[in-house]
Amino acid sequence: MKQRENRKSCYIKVWITLGMAVMLVLALYGASSYMLDYSLGYPKEERMTAEHWKNRTRNECPWTTAWMDSIYRNHCVKDTFLTMPSGYKAHAIFLYAPKATANTAVVVHGYKVRAEGMLHIAYLYNHDLGYNVLLPDLYGHGQSEGDHIQMGWQDRWDVIRWAEVANDVFRASRYSSTKQVIHGISMGAATTMAVSGEKTPDYVEMFVEDCGYTSVWDEFAGQLKEEFGLPSFPLMNTTSLLCRLRYGWSFSEARQIEQVKKSTKPMLFIHGDKDAFVPYSMLRPLFDAKTKGRKAIFIAKGSVHAIAYRDHHKEYTARVKAFLNAAE
Missing domain, CATH: 4.10.280 (MYOD Basic-Helix-Loop-Helix Domain, subunit B)
Structure with a gap:
């Protein structure tokens, strides 16, 4: 019993x-x-409109207003769509330089932003530096299809494809190819760094990353602790x-810092020293990880996340210009 x-x-x-x-x-x-x-998750109905981002740019960077009004009034901003190898329909906007040039910038937006949210950086390249500019909507953003956010990891393949599109669109009869810089902010910077570790065409010559994270794991782990x-x-x-x-x-596989270690082309690293969202402490490990090829650094004093250009637009422009010109 x-x-x-x-x-x-x-x-x-x-x-x-x-x-x-x-x-x-x-x-x-x-x-x-x-x-x-x-x-x-980022349902299509939650995406902010192009007008929202244009108005935000006008409010935060008023020096861009006349230029923005002009390029839209004169229908200089063009739309283009293509089907990516993965099968989804993707969208970008682009505009030609004021004078024919091979110099071209592919400008990559951040988390829950869209192409029009990067018009201030388009102003830097198109208005101030005389570049052609292409601004893609990443997967799940803007007018591109997609049911989730890829945090700049799988997006690297799409940006390489957009660089190819930019090369086809902007090379004039006098140029055999364009001379491109890929410039991203926040998640767009993470995308840019992810691209930098892959084999890219010769016409992709340089990268600018502004406040990107060392890895998706590091960023989410930090936010998990901070928010919850x-x-x-x-x-x-x-x-x-x-x-x-x-x-x-x-x-765990989406490690931008490992991509930077493999990068051989020039890269400019930018970060605000008051950034807590993508912690400023991530800047030095990323900069130190790049051991191949030219590199430079710009620390935006007093800037929080993703507003270094807004706070220091003259110095920001000068630093980018100097970095680009050093290759010539």
């Missing part, structure tokens, strides 16, 4: 343990699914795994 009671008690403990394990797995799955949707007060383990691990199952890539 006693053995039967002990066996029954043992069974109960096993079932309780199994039940708790199942509950833990379900809780982790639910939390991971929430985190993935929270961080990467949670440690990275185990939620980051399970969410990263879920991301791989749903979208084919994981947080």
Whole structure:
């Protein structure tokens, strides 16, 4: 009788343990699914309009207003669509330089922004430096198709494709190819660094990254602690795994710093020293990681996340110009 009671008690403990394990797995799955949707979900109906970003640029960078009004009034801004190798329909806007030139900038926007949200950087290149400019909408942003945000990782292949489009659009009869710089801010900077570690055509000559993160894992782990007060383990691990199952890539593989280590072409690193969203502390490891090819650094004093140009637009422009001209 006693053995039967002990066996029954043992069974109960096993079932309780199994039940708790199942509950833990379900809780982790639910939390991971929430985190993935929270961080990467971006329904089309939530996307800010082009007019929102144009007006924001006018308000934050008023020196661009006359130029912006002129290029839209004179229909200088063109739309282009293409189907990416992965099968989705992508969109970009572009405008020619005031005078024919091979110099071209591909300007890449950040998290939940869109092409028009980078018109202030287009102003720098087109108005101040006389460049052709192409501004893509990344996957899941603006007028491009897509059901989630790729954090600049899978986006690297699309930006390389957009560089090819820019080369086809902007090379005039006198040029065999363009001379391109890829310039990104925030997630766009992470995209730019991800591109830099891949084999790129010769016409892609330089990169400018402004406040990009060392890796998707580092950025999300920091935000998880900042916003929810949670440690990275185990939620980051399970969410990263879920991301791989749903979208084919994981947080742990999306390491921009490893791409920078492989980069051989010149790169300018920019970061505001008061940035807490993509911490300023990420700048030095990224800069130090680049051991091949020319590099330069610009620390925007007093600037928080992604507003270095707004705060220091004259010095920002001068630093970019000097970096570009050093290659000539």
